[in-house]
Amino acid sequence: MENTGKQWIAPVPDGKFFDLRQSLRLSEAYLVNKIKEIFLKRGILLFILGFLLGRAFILSELAPFSLPFLAAISVFQAARLPLVFIGVESGALSVSVIHAITLLGSIFFFFILKKMTRPLTKENILWTPGLVFVSLFAGKLIVDAVKNGGVLPFYFLMAAVEAGLGFVLTYIFLQAIPLFAAGRRRQPYKTEEIVCMIILFASMLTGMIDWKMDGLSVANIFARYLILIFSFTAGAAIGSTVGVVTGLIFGLADIGMFSEMSLLAFAGLLGGLLKDGKRFGVAAGLFIATMLIGVYRLDDHGLSVTLYESAAAIMLFFMTPKSFTAFLAKNIPGTPEHALEQQQYLRNMRDVTAKRVEQYSSIFLALAKSFGKQERNEERDEEVDYFLSNVTENSCQTCFKKEQCWVKDFHKTYGLMKTMMNELNEEKAVRKKIRREWDRHCIKSGKVLDLMQKELHFYQANQKLKKQVRETRKLVADQLYGVSKVMGNFALEIQKERENLDKQEEQIFDCLKNFGIDVGDVEIYSLEEGNVDIDITIPYCDGMGQNEKLIAPLLSDILGETIIVYSENCPHVRHEYCKATFRSAKAYVVETGVAHAAYDGGFLSGDSFSMIELGRGKLALAISDGMGNGEKAHRESRETLDLLKKILQSGIDEEVAIKSINSVLSLRTTDEIFATLDLAMIDLQDARAKFIKIGSSPSFIKRGDRVIKVQASNLPIGIVQDFEVDVVSEQLKAEDLLIMLTDGVLDDPQAAENGEAWLKRRLAEMETDDPQAVADLLLEDVIRQRSGKILDDMTIVVAKIKHNNPKWKSIPFHSYKTEKGA
Structure with a gap:
C-alpha cells in the first residue's frame, strides 16, 4: 500500500483509487440504514419489544406491561398492531398457556x-390509560x-395494583412509542x-x-449494555x-435482583464521569463498579x-456503530453533541437569514442602478427628431420643394432646423446669420419659424417634466442605494458569530467573588477593544454605588481598558437583584448647554434641537429652523429632526439621510414652508466632527483665544429636490467649545456691527467655558443688544469637548486577569 502522508490509498485493478476510510464509513452507513429499515420500518423492533413485554412480570405474579404497550401502539402505529399483537401473545405463550389466555381476554375487553x-x-388519547385500568x-x-x-379481598387488592401499574405504564408508553417512528426525528428528545x-427498555429487559x-x-448483560450506551x-x-x-424494575420483577440496582447505578455514575476517556473510559467505569460491588456481595x-x-456487555458496547451513539447523543439535551447540533442549526438559520438579507440588498442595489441610469444621447436625439417632425408635418409636407430639401439637401436642412431649435430654446431668438441662411434655403422660412416657436412651448414643458422625473429618479436611486448599503452591513453583522465567552465569564465571576463582591450572574456580549459590553447582576445594593465604585474599576484593571457603568436597573424591593450594563469608556465626552427664545416672547418656537446617540461612540447635535414662526414652523422643524433621528439610527449614511428628508418634505407639502438643518456628528473616539449645513447659519469653534468659523452652503430643506450635500470636516480638541445657532441670533438689521464679527469678539472675551453659561x-x-426685543426665534447650542476621566481609578487585581477573546 502507498502512504500519501494523510491517509492510506490502495490501488484497485482498474487503475482507480479508493479511500479505505471513506469505504468503511459508507459500509457503516449502509449497515445502519439496513438495520433501520429492518427494525424500524418493518416493525421488527416493536415485535421484539412486544414479545419481551409479554413475558415480563412484577412480583412473579403481576403482568402490567403488555396491554399498556399494545394500547400505545394502537394510538400511534395502528398499522403495526397485528404484528405487535402476535409478538405480545407469543411472549405470553412462552410463559404459560393460562397467561396467554388471560392476556388475550384483557386485550379483547380493552378493544x-x-x-x-x-x-x-x-x-382522545387521554382516555386510553383509563380504559387500560x-x-x-x-x-x-x-x-x-x-x-x-370466588373473589377474595387479596385478589381484589392485587387486581387493583396491576391495573394501577398499567394505568401509569400507559402514560409512559404513550410518550415512548413515538420515539420509534420510522421517519427522521427533527426535534431533540x-x-x-x-x-x-x-x-420501556428496563421493562423489556425483565422479560x-x-x-x-x-x-x-x-x-444483566443487556442492562449493563444499556448503562454503557447512556x-x-x-x-x-x-x-x-x-x-x-x-x-x-429488575428488583420488582425478582426480589433477588435488588442488589443489581447498586451495581447499575454506580456503573452509570462512574461511566459518565469517565466518558472523556471515550469508550475505554466508560468500559473501565463498568469494570471498576463490577469489581467494587462484586467483592462485597459475591463469592x-x-x-x-x-x-x-x-x-x-462491554463487547456489545464496542460493537455498537458510532453513528448510533452519535445520533443518540445529538438528541439528548445537555450533551456537547446536542449543543453542537443546536449551534449548527442556529448557524444554518443565521446563514439563511444573512443570505436572504443579501438578496434583498442586491435587489435594492439593482433598483438603485436602474433608477440612477442617465438619459442617453440617443434619447435626446429622438426627442429632437420628434420635435422637428411635428414642425415639418404642418409645413414641409405640403411644400413642392420637399424632395429638394429633405432628399437632396437633407443634412443641410436638418442641421439648420436643429440649430434654430437650440437657439430658440436657449437664447429665445435665432441669430441673424442663421436666419439669413435659412431664408435663402427655405421658401416658407417664416412659417417654419412660427411653427417652431409654438411647438417649443410644448417641448419645454415636456423637458421640464422629464427633468423633474430625472431628479426624482436620482433621489430614489440614492435612497435605494443607502438602504442596500444598510442591509449589506446588516447581513455582515448577522454572519458575525457570537464568540463563546463562557471561560471569560467564569474568570470575571471568580475575580469579583474573590474580591468579596457577591455576584449573581455575568453575561459577556463583546470583549472587542473599545466596544466591551458586559451585563452583571448583584444582590440588592440599596443605592450604595457598588457598580460604579468597585465593579467598574475592577473590570478596568482586568480588561486593560477603562470601563464605565452604562446603565443600572436597581429594584425598590429587597431580595431582588440589581442589573448593570458595563461598556467601554470613550476617549472623549461632550457636555452641552442650550438656550432658546421664541419670537416676541412667545411659548412656541419655530426652532427645534436634538442630541442623538448613534452607537459606536458617535454623537449627533442637530438644530432645525422652520421658516417663519409659530406652530407651523415648529411642526416643520420638529418633523425634520424626528426624521433625521430615525434615519440616522437605522445606520444610513448622513448624506443619504439628508437627501431622504429633503425628498419627503419637498414632496409632502404644497405650502411654502421650509426648514433649515444644522448637523454636527462627533466621533467620541478621536473627536473628529463632520458638519452638514442645509440653509443654516455658520457654527463656531472656540479654542483658547481663537474662534474658528465653520460654514457650508446649501439651500434649506424642501425647496429643491436635487442638491449635493456639502460636508465640512474639522478636528476638534479637548476643551474646545462648539457653538451652533439659528439665524435669529446673527440677523439684526439695526446692528452697527456685523453679526458674525460681534459673535467672534464676544466669544473671545468670555472667561467662562461652561457650555450652559456660554449659551445663556x-x-x-443678543436680547439686550436689541433693547429687549426678540425679533425672531433664537436657539443656541454649546458643546464642550472633554477628555473622558472616570470618577474612579482602576483597582489592581493582576492575579485574575482574563485573556480577551481567548
Whole structure:
C-alpha cells in the first residue's frame, strides 16, 4: 500500500483509487440504514419489544406491561398492531398457556370497551390509560374468580395494583412509542421522553430475567449494555438514572435482583464521569463498579460470573456503530453533541437569514442602478427628431420643394432646423446669420419659424417634466442605494458569530467573588477593544454605588481598558437583584448647554434641537429652523429632526439621510414652508466632527483665544429636490467649545456691527467655558443688544469637548486577569 502522508490509498485493478476510510464509513452507513429499515420500518423492533413485554412480570405474579404497550401502539402505529399483537401473545405463550389466555381476554375487553366509548371519548388519547385500568382490573378479577372459585379481598387488592401499574405504564408508553417512528426525528428528545424510553427498555429487559447463556444472565448483560450506551452518550446524570430505574424494575420483577440496582447505578455514575476517556473510559467505569460491588456481595464464583457478564456487555458496547451513539447523543439535551447540533442549526438559520438579507440588498442595489441610469444621447436625439417632425408635418409636407430639401439637401436642412431649435430654446431668438441662411434655403422660412416657436412651448414643458422625473429618479436611486448599503452591513453583522465567552465569564465571576463582591450572574456580549459590553447582576445594593465604585474599576484593571457603568436597573424591593450594563469608556465626552427664545416672547418656537446617540461612540447635535414662526414652523422643524433621528439610527449614511428628508418634505407639502438643518456628528473616539449645513447659519469653534468659523452652503430643506450635500470636516480638541445657532441670533438689521464679527469678539472675551453659561450669556447679550426685543426665534447650542476621566481609578487585581477573546 502507498502512504500519501494523510491517509492510506490502495490501488484497485482498474487503475482507480479508493479511500479505505471513506469505504468503511459508507459500509457503516449502509449497515445502519439496513438495520433501520429492518427494525424500524418493518416493525421488527416493536415485535421484539412486544414479545419481551409479554413475558415480563412484577412480583412473579403481576403482568402490567403488555396491554399498556399494545394500547400505545394502537394510538400511534395502528398499522403495526397485528404484528405487535402476535409478538405480545407469543411472549405470553412462552410463559404459560393460562397467561396467554388471560392476556388475550384483557386485550379483547380493552378493544370492545374502546369501541363502545368512542362516541364519548372522541378518540382522545387521554382516555386510553383509563380504559387500560378497567380492562386489566376486570380481566384479573375474572381470571382469579375462575381459578379460585370466588373473589377474595387479596385478589381484589392485587387486581387493583396491576391495573394501577398499567394505568401509569400507559402514560409512559404513550410518550415512548413515538420515539420509534420510522421517519427522521427533527426535534431533540425531552427529558421526560428519555425517562419514559428508559422505563420501556428496563421493562423489556425483565422479560429476559430467566434467560441464561452459558450460566450468564442475558438480562444483566443487556442492562449493563444499556448503562454503557447512556453513560457514553449522556453523561453521569443520565447514566446513573438509567441504572437506578433499571435496577428498581429488575428488583420488582425478582426480589433477588435488588442488589443489581447498586451495581447499575454506580456503573452509570462512574461511566459518565469517565466518558472523556471515550469508550475505554466508560468500559473501565463498568469494570471498576463490577469489581467494587462484586467483592462485597459475591463469592469467588459469583464475582467471576458478574465479571463475565460485564465483559459481554462491554463487547456489545464496542460493537455498537458510532453513528448510533452519535445520533443518540445529538438528541439528548445537555450533551456537547446536542449543543453542537443546536449551534449548527442556529448557524444554518443565521446563514439563511444573512443570505436572504443579501438578496434583498442586491435587489435594492439593482433598483438603485436602474433608477440612477442617465438619459442617453440617443434619447435626446429622438426627442429632437420628434420635435422637428411635428414642425415639418404642418409645413414641409405640403411644400413642392420637399424632395429638394429633405432628399437632396437633407443634412443641410436638418442641421439648420436643429440649430434654430437650440437657439430658440436657449437664447429665445435665432441669430441673424442663421436666419439669413435659412431664408435663402427655405421658401416658407417664416412659417417654419412660427411653427417652431409654438411647438417649443410644448417641448419645454415636456423637458421640464422629464427633468423633474430625472431628479426624482436620482433621489430614489440614492435612497435605494443607502438602504442596500444598510442591509449589506446588516447581513455582515448577522454572519458575525457570537464568540463563546463562557471561560471569560467564569474568570470575571471568580475575580469579583474573590474580591468579596457577591455576584449573581455575568453575561459577556463583546470583549472587542473599545466596544466591551458586559451585563452583571448583584444582590440588592440599596443605592450604595457598588457598580460604579468597585465593579467598574475592577473590570478596568482586568480588561486593560477603562470601563464605565452604562446603565443600572436597581429594584425598590429587597431580595431582588440589581442589573448593570458595563461598556467601554470613550476617549472623549461632550457636555452641552442650550438656550432658546421664541419670537416676541412667545411659548412656541419655530426652532427645534436634538442630541442623538448613534452607537459606536458617535454623537449627533442637530438644530432645525422652520421658516417663519409659530406652530407651523415648529411642526416643520420638529418633523425634520424626528426624521433625521430615525434615519440616522437605522445606520444610513448622513448624506443619504439628508437627501431622504429633503425628498419627503419637498414632496409632502404644497405650502411654502421650509426648514433649515444644522448637523454636527462627533466621533467620541478621536473627536473628529463632520458638519452638514442645509440653509443654516455658520457654527463656531472656540479654542483658547481663537474662534474658528465653520460654514457650508446649501439651500434649506424642501425647496429643491436635487442638491449635493456639502460636508465640512474639522478636528476638534479637548476643551474646545462648539457653538451652533439659528439665524435669529446673527440677523439684526439695526446692528452697527456685523453679526458674525460681534459673535467672534464676544466669544473671545468670555472667561467662562461652561457650555450652559456660554449659551445663556450669548442669548442674554443678543436680547439686550436689541433693547429687549426678540425679533425672531433664537436657539443656541454649546458643546464642550472633554477628555473622558472616570470618577474612579482602576483597582489592581493582576492575579485574575482574563485573556480577551481567548
